[in-house]
Amino acid sequence: MRDPLVLDSVTHLPAEARGCVALCASHGAVFAAWYAADRGVAAVILHDAGIGRDRAGIAGLAWLAAYGVPAAALGHRTARIGDGADCAARGVLTAVNLPAQALGVAVGMRAAEALRLLAAADLPPAPPVPPMAETRSELALAAQGGVRVVALDSNSLVRAEDAGHVIVTGSHGGLLGGRPETAVKHPVRAAVYNDAGIGIDRAGISRLPVLDARGIAAATVSAESARIGEALSTWRDGIVSAVNETAARMGGRIGQTCRDIVAAILDHRS
Known part of the structure; x- marks a missing residue:
């Protein structure tokens, strides 16, 4: 039996994760969910991110069930979202898919x-899954005074060319492992995230004070208002929950x- 992997983000899954059980915060x-399956994990535990609009925070569990992959x-x-060690130490399950239920995994565990x-179940790796990609798109109609507004499904899609511009993301507003350097890779003008229900220790908005110290305007929208993981839902549906x-x-x-x-930030002249 291989030891389970415990990681701050599903994007940290290494190539050797194939056939492993993983907890990704x-x-x-x-x-x-797709990313975990694409890496070939045997089973995965994720974070419910406040569940939120259209139950987006746990939508991956049913998706994995369709491929027979146990998930919770x-x-x-x-x-804390984004903190694998804390999730392993304190986490309690709120959602479990059918393949995981069949192995005795239950809500409240x-x-x-x-x-x-x-x-202990000695599970096979996830089967092959079709390609899927996160999106990155410029919201051209929102741009003003040479400042672009870019919608990114994930904070990981920020590029050096985004420095000085506004990013609207589908990512949660939590630091990975509590590390300040994970807030954002480049000095953007402003960033908007999903609050993932805010949650214990206010983890879902922990990027905000770190970005403040860097002079970057930052806000979250509530998980109840916008689907986490979808930047365009942040943009179209999001209601600000913290600044x-x-x-x-x-x-x-x-x-x-x-x-x-975003309009207020673009209108502001420092």
Whole structure:
């Protein structure tokens, strides 16, 4: 029996993850589930990210069930999103798919116990899955004064060319493993994330003060208002749930739409 992998993000799964059971502290939306299956994991535990609009935070569990891959999600009120070690130590399951249920995994079970059950089951790797990609698109109509607005399904898609521009993401607003350097790779003008239900230790918005220290305006939209993992839902549906001080000085406030806070930031002249 191989030891389970415990990671801050599903994107950290190594090539040798094939056939392993993994706990990844990413949201449980479909792309994260696909990524785990594409790496060939035997089973995976993700984070429910507040579940949220259209149950997007756990939508990947049913997707994995269709391929026979056992999967579960742990609760945002029990462990910090983006922090694998904390999820393994404190996480309690809030959702379980049918293949995992058949192995004895149940809602209310501690994540550590679920990992042991899944690892002991000697499961095969996930079967081949069709290609899937996260999207990156420029919101041309939102641009102003030479500042672009770019919609990214994942914070990992930020590029050097985005420095000085606004990014609207589908990612959760939590630091990975609590590490400040994971907030954003490049010095963007502003960033919008999903709050993943905010959750225990306010982990779902922990990027905001770190970005404040870097002079980057940042906000989250509520998981109930926008589907996590989908940048265009953040843009079209998102209602602001938290802002950092830099964003507030630029006119950002709780209760605005995502479009309105981006417009306020673009209108601001420092």
